[in-house]
Amino acid sequence: MKLLVINAGSSSVKFQVFEMINDLVLVSGLIEKIGEETSEIKFELENSGKNNSVRVVEPIKNHKEALQKVAGILLDKENQIIEKKEEIKAVGHRVVHGGEKFKETAIINDEVKEMINELSSLAPLHNPPNLQGIVVATEVFPQAKQVAVFDTAFHQTMPAKAYRYAIPNKFYEEFGVRAYGMHGTSHRYVTKETAKFLKSDKLKLITIHLGNGCSMAAVRDGKCVDTTMGLTPLAGLVMGTRGGDIDPGVLIHLGKKYNLSVSEIDKILNKESGLKGLTGLNDMRDVLELKEKGDVKAKLALDVYTYRIKKYIGSYAAILGGLDAIVFTAGVGENSAYVREASCEGLEFLGISIDPSKNDKRAKGIRVISEDENRVKVLVIPTNEELEIARQTFSIVQ
Incomplete structure (x- = not known):
């Protein structure tokens, strides 16, 4: 199964395609300076033992155009990644803030998108571009399942004594003001690798x-x-x-x-x-x-x-x-x-x-x-x- 992973920032899109049979990376890349005349597309092809770096500078108006460029890179016959969009079975999105609503990874539907938008007040620099990446990826890869992986999810096992602040209760009860933590995807990954190693x-x-x-x-x-x-x-x-x-x-x-x-x-x-x-x-x-x-x-x-x-x-x-x-x-x-x-x-x-x-x-x-x-x-x-x-x-x- 081939999966596309997307990390959408305010003016960038980081992407990788995996063949999940053996966790093989087929291509990894970054599109940055979106919305500028000097937008950059950088990617590395890693299939068949090759490691070919490509860099292109051209104007890219918005995230939709950026993800269309990603689709073009994947479909290019010379790159030998996919022959048709339908080969991408799922798109995994990094979403920074899942609040208390998301303790685990979630299949994205309208309700999930609405909740991610609501949580933008807790991560105003991150959740809006993450959500934009989801919306655009749904248009560009309509056949694929869209999945949200939340940076905060790993930390949702914290007890209340660790995540509550000693401020008036109403701020927690009405607005969810508490510690959530970030970098959860990284902490989860190295925790698993440590357990395997030891x-x-x-x-x-x-x-x-x-x-x-x-x-x-x-x-x-x-x-x-x-x-x-x-x-x-x-x-x-x-x-x-x-x-x-x-x-x-x-x-x-x-x-x-x-x-x-x-x-x-x-x-x-x-x-x-x-x-x-x-x-x-x-x-x-x-x-x-x-x-x-x-x-x-x-x-x-x-x-x-x-x-x-x-x-x-x-x-x-x-x-x-x-x-x-x-x-x-x-x-x-x-x-x-x-x-x-x-x-x-x-x-x-x-x-x-x-x-x-x-x-x-x-x-x-x-x-x-x-x-x-x-x-x-x-x-x-x-x-x-x-x-x-x-x-x-x-x-x-x-």
């Missing part, structure tokens, strides 16, 4: 997703019991442009002191904080390079970044009542030996200790970077959110 479903895990956005999850026996992000992706760890946990009084103070509007504060928190706020740069690679040159601000930013991770490791170890493994994943988590080492430094009392020779090695696939005699395994597991979306889609369609 040959056990009964594990106490901390999964650490570090990209431009960052989050952690405490996982017991495959189920999330707590996570660092909250109602929105602003809570928890330090990120590329988001600062994570902050005293709410700071926002009140800034609003009064500088006469800032809500939208101005929103921009500061979402676009100008985190690594960017501390260094002027939001890419971890650039910050690490600055630190190597002796830049004081970069060193402080990395100290704050890794201190926050370490703080949550201790917190989640307490919540779980012990630890079997810690898992680093996503761009920074998979590639930065410095961040992994600094985040685990001084945690020997918890049974956590990294072997520098293992940590510095670059390798594909799952690897253990902890000392051999360690009670707690420290793992690096490459995430694959698209594959997890494909698997979830395949499962529900079957």
Whole structure:
């Protein structure tokens, strides 16, 4: 069975086609700068052992035209992906926010689309383009079943004591104000991979997703019991442009002191904080390079970044009542030996200790970077959110 996975952003469409017999990726690509004269189409063909990269720059007016381009790429005889649209049996969509309504993956119908739209108030930057991708994909691939895979679903196993805020009840009861968490598809994927690697479903895990956005999850026996992000992706760890946990009084103070509007504060928190706020740069690679040159601000930013991770490791170890493994994943988590080492430094009392020779090695696939005699395994597991979306889609369609 061939499945198309779509992650629609406000001006982009990321896509992959899988042959689900063996989880084979046939093509993966990205269309970005939609609505501009310099829209870009980039994709890689990976069938028959080939890995051919293609890049095209041309104007693409909207998401419908973008998905028509995707269909054209799939149907092109030279690409050898499909001969007709009907070969795509299902389209799996990443949807960021499912609120309390969606605890699992869902076949999309009018009711589901309406609920995704209603939940846009909780993820205004993400749910609307996700929904637009669904609407357009239904037009372009009318024969395929449309499936929604929610980033928040994995965290719906959290107990109320973990997700409720100590604010007046009416805000939860009337507006659903609570912690939901994000990156659930990634946390679910690495949780499953850890269970397979360690040959056990009964594990106490901390999964650490570090990209431009960052989050952690405490996982017991495959189920999330707590996570660092909250109602929105602003809570928890330090990120590329988001600062994570902050005293709410700071926002009140800034609003009064500088006469800032809500939208101005929103921009500061979402676009100008985190690594960017501390260094002027939001890419971890650039910050690490600055630190190597002796830049004081970069060193402080990395100290704050890794201190926050370490703080949550201790917190989640307490919540779980012990630890079997810690898992680093996503761009920074998979590639930065410095961040992994600094985040685990001084945690020997918890049974956590990294072997520098293992940590510095670059390798594909799952690897253990902890000392051999360690009670707690420290793992690096490459995430694959698209594959997890494909698997979830395949499962529900079957």
